[in-house]
Amino acid sequence: MNEISNKWIGTNTIRPDGADKVTGRAAYAADTSMPGMIWGRVLRSPHPHARIKSIDTSKAEALQGVKAVVTSKDIVEFPVDKPVALGIQDMRWMSRNVMAREKALFHGHPVAAVAAMSEAIAAEACKLIEVDYEVLPWAIEIEDALKPDAPILHDFVQFEGKPSNIAGTLEHKLGDIEAGFAKADVVIERSFTTRPVHQGYIETHACLVSVLSDGKTTIWSSSQGQFMVRAMTSLLTGIPQSSIRAIPAEIGGGFGGKTIVYLEPLATMLSKKSGRPVKMVMSREEVMRATGPTSGSTSTVKIGATKDGTIVAAQGVFYLQAGCFPGSPIRGAAGCAFAPYNIANVVSRGFDVVSNRSKVAAYRAPGAPIGAYAVECVLDEVAEALKIDPLDLRIKNAAREGTKAAHGPVYPRIGLLETMESARKHPHYKAPLGKFQGRGVASGYWFNAGGESSAQVNITEDGNVVVTTGHPDIGGSRAAIANIAAELLGIDYRRVSVLIGDTATVGYSNLTGGSRVLFASAIVVTDSAEQVIGQLKARAAKIWGISADAVVWENGEARPSGDHTGNFPTMTLAEIAAKATETGGPIGAGVQLNTTGAEGGFSTHICDVEVDVDLGIVRVLRYTSFQDVGRAIHPAYVEGQIQGGAVQGIGWALNEEYIYNKKGHVDNPGFLDYRMPVCSDMPMLDAVMIEIPNPKHPQGVRGVGEVPLVPVMAAVANAVHSALGKRYYSLPMSPPKVLEGLDEGTLQAAE
């Protein structure tokens, strides 16, 4: 653990990119242009499922102002029978997702792209492309995709020896499930459904790509990983990674949805063919039809407990929509669902189901909120059946140091119990409730992640500091890195500039995702800063003519110690930097690592709601999140993550859903009908940060970004149940659904 003064760690400093962002000067992906730039546009499938028999682009190419047209022929093909893994993605599917090849698999699937002198000409050209489709039957919902006579999306996907839309399974097992249930006094089994929801970032996908005649390619785009953009674009275009420079624009929200490419490979091929820089910007409708969302699901959870409240067995089956290619987050759903509890006998299964929807993308703790929703609602019913307070039931069964989780790990010191006990003691938990008001609680877990990270810490000639890291900053990570660097070097944080490097200027760094960024970058920044401090001490030692071991670094100064104490005046960072040339040259250090030790994150939430029984509207009155944050390096941005996650979950619980019409098209592809929470929907949000430092991290950091979403839907659902005495088993609990479930008996009982 870092035991130094903590002058900056734990303080709410001004973020390095702040002034740019409040003045409108920050450059997001769509804000950049280049000389000679032209505009790209995508032609999308009008059918949810169709074989592409032929594409004739000749009329589009002949249109005045059109400079290039691309189809799947221009994108590298990966045969379907040979996996090509890149992280958690498979390039077989990525290739077919960015541009339909044999078949169009959802309404909105790209089939061609055009670059022209203006967006209007590109749009006109798209209309001139003739695609001969053989329209096929389609399946949108899980139950339709699993019917015996369901249309099969991919002939090569087999389940139990037959072509199927079940593209993958996963099972976690612990103990003896049958024996466990045999011991139970109470067994509750319930089924739940959730709808797909979009990540809802306000910045639509955009990129600007320049390919020169020598093949040198520059990509400006908004993503959660410039190295992911480089790798995927390279694989999909055949341009070597060394020829591609991917520059991370400021990112206007991602939440997981920008961990894959959509436009970059198309713009690259359009630029290559046209010889011009090409800019592409998705409309909101394109974002809603063809990117993200996260999975819809159907789950069944069965939990058995003895009279004293000990959970003796738990079983979960989670079917998740993958969209049109394999790869739904069943690992998050089946793996995280029971992870907050010490249960001896567990079976947790996930099924990955393909159907004619856009391919799902990661969304904040992918899969985990789906699993937690079902498990935490059933736990509420177990508590009710046993007449035990729902938090007491959770406290009794909480995982702690030494607990073996069904998904594998044995936990080190964790702060879950503290989140539950803080909630139990908090005034919120005792506050009075009125008519049609209710309170719900829920807990949640997310794995967190480490992975590859790189940093460079350089001392400028005037004695200030530039830190370059490789993970796009999506919610304030630069501010936290500035705090850490300032702390270690003992200088004012305003003397530290933190930048996100591009693929040519910083070492490989994995995606911004998995709640990894501050965990991983703090490690490489700490290691780099320690090397820099070593150099600074050595330089001072050289100037003083003493051994480097006899120099200490304190409060931003080198000081002689031991026998030499007081023999020389201390030297500041600026004084040492001024003499860098004659003492050995530039001062700086870089570290590149595959970081490990990211322990899981836990939280417990309390939600109060009021149900308007005339309109069916559920209003959240009060919300408090209790989270083990490890160490809050920049508390305000940690709180911000916790608050933002809560509101995303409230949207998921109450309003957000993809609605499909009878033609297999998304019927609500915009912010008017896809109703995300607005300011007037929300109360103030309390975030209680509990700091149980991660013993495996120099500053004690645990990831904090994802777990804030995990318990929310269950907490809201449990609160609605508490308000009405009636439980809804499907999300969203939108006004029409709530009203439909309210009969006279329920209302009278609730009053």
Added chain:
Amino acid sequence: MAKLHISTKINGEPTEFLCDPNDSMLDVLRGPLALTGSKEGCGSGDCGACSVMLDGRLVCSCLMLAAEAEGHEIETIEGMAEGEKLHPLQQKFLEMAALQCGICTPGVLVASKALLEKNQNPTETEVRYWLAGNLCRCTGYDKIVRAVLDTAAEMREATR
């Protein structure tokens, strides 16, 4: 299609531009005028990321035709600070971490300034309903609302 010649005033400066009849004000701000601080989150007036002031009224520039700017005055996020001096709302948003990714921030700031010009002492509920047209997906709105309320209090104090 012949271009229209428009004379307007943007952030206090007389400005002329050419546009197509169907160009939105946002298209012209972000394109030929290179004022990319106003963002397009939806193009349908649902997200507020393109909020600007038109003759002192808050509007979504994506819902306004560029040609409608003729003879009127527009203020954008680029005109909010006075030189190097940030507007109190901009400063407060930084101090209170009222932004995360920052894409909604220009629109939220323009809208908040419009509120404080009309109402120097808004309640929390008034702030929440005034900003209901500005979507933010990162913050959950808590810190935004607090920053606006705090700024209002400070500005009242400063003018006493």
